[in-house]
Amino acid sequence: MEVNDHPLIMQHSAEELFSLYEQKFSIKDFDFEPVGLYEPVKHIMSIPGKRIRPTLLMMSCELFGGKVEDALEAAFAMEIFHNFTLVHDDIMDKADIRRGKPTVHKVYGINAGILAGDVMLSYAYKYLCKMPTRYLAEALEVFNQTSIEIYEGQQLDVDFETRMDVTVEEYLKMIKFKTSVLLAGSMQIGAIIANASKADQLKIYQFGLDLGLSFQIKDDFLDTFGEGAKVGKRIGGDILNNKKTFLLINTLLAAQGEDKTHLLQLLDETEEQKKIDGVVAIMRKYGIVESTCDKIEELYTSSLGHLESISVDNTQKEILRVMAEKVHNRDY
């Protein structure tokens, strides 16, 4: 196989892609009746965001020489879908705040939140179906499978709440489904719209998957070992909630004898700072900081490896390499 199977095109920068997207789509795309159905949709869709999934989809399309115009509506579809999952997740998690704004069900009620989510999913499909017809069946297969895995990941997360024996493997599967597959699937759909080979589709999918996993574990890490001022939230929240993170699962597996007993006691500790300090001390003792950073690094390196193996000119990959590096080096 040649190094460059795909036409070289002038790629847009991340900022340009973001701006293309923002100029084309807005809450005006949900200006329909009855307002009781569409107001909640506009509420969530009006919150500014980084549009990570749309941007990745468009970047992937351009990486393989595809036209960004063919990918824009699919990009919007992924953002609508992502927001739909937030609306239903927030109901299930009884969350009051999302990105600094009250959640949909908090403003409009649970029934409106359920129905708004449902209709958003239909719009996600509607926009996805606007891609060139010849790619539709292939893209839908990815999208259907991705969405099913996301619900499975959500259920696993729920199941883990009441389990103390979650394995690292199970945890990785859960975050893969809950977080990574949508990043990976967005990129694969971008590749499909660019008519990339199946082999390249799977490589860009793997790139997204590993990057997403490394992102999520870094998220776990920063929640406990980040700097509060930078992360923008109270450090130790996961510990207080006994959340089965990569850190806690590995600590539960590593801790021996008295440390294990102490750790289990700390899970029931009600004095917050004592709980955080106690768990952190055990984590440090068992080298969880190092082993977690190693895992993040391993996944990051693996994601770059998948990117390298893709059969397009090396210079075309720079934009995704830079993006991955930014994700990897963040301390917030």
Add this chain to the structure above:
Amino acid sequence: MEVNDHPLIMQHSAEELFSLYEQKFSIKDFDFEPVGLYEPVKHIMSIPGKRIRPTLLMMSCELFGGKVEDALEAAFAMEIFHNFTLVHDDIMDKADIRRGKPTVHKVYGINAGILAGDVMLSYAYKYLCKMPTRYLAEALEVFNQTSIEIYEGQQLDVDFETRMDVTVEEYLKMIKFKTSVLLAGSMQIGAIIANASKADQLKIYQFGLDLGLSFQIKDDFLDTFGEGAKVGKRIGGDILNNKKTFLLINTLLAAQGEDKTHLLQLLDETEEQKKIDGVVAIMRKYGIVESTCDKIEELYTSSLGHLESISVDNTQKEILRVMAEKVHNRDY
């Protein structure tokens, strides 16, 4: 245009189609993990039903000379979709019982009901996408639009609860969206899979639409004027709930002077039999029985007219004519 644009094929009977469907699909199609996600799906999908939407889809496909094998998975998709709407509707309506069994959220909780519904929708799309690729874009356009209208209809129904000025036109739009479009859309998708012309697709769609409307108004009628033993539920339930049915909306529009005042008082009446008898008396006085039956007849006749206008051999239409007649003449 010729009378017969489509190949004549040996059509299956309604019973044969039902049996083809039941033999191919079962809750085994949802034998996946995590069980917390799929048990609720199996719960609703295990309830026996008439499979009206799948049957209509398959009948429509055969009407236009299509192969039922090409339509089976789309038929399953419509049944999954229909059941998904029931799961979410039951949460919104706080319903405890569905077809004689406890509702999904009653058994598994609201969160499980939301997530089970979501994943069912993905499976509906997954099965729909198994149809021959050349029909996919066209079928998905119908399906996406249908699902959006169903949510809009659900929202209109919610809106009507707190309104006393619902017009007949608004009511017809609501039941069209909430009930008819899925019957009509199922038939159009069956026609698409049989490669029917756009004109014929729209005629079979209109057939399904009018039949669905006539079905729903008959439902309203039987709830008040049916025989309890046959209908299988207490007569007058809609009246007790002040439900904005075709009957009540027309009565509110027709009643004059003292009758109108009395009717409005009856809406707040707490003595159940007094309320039912009082409202029924006003309905009878203003000829609502006759005008409602006229409307049902008009829609039934209109649906048959659409069927007649379809460009396939008359004998092929008999199965749908018989089905429509059965729906029309039922007293349960």
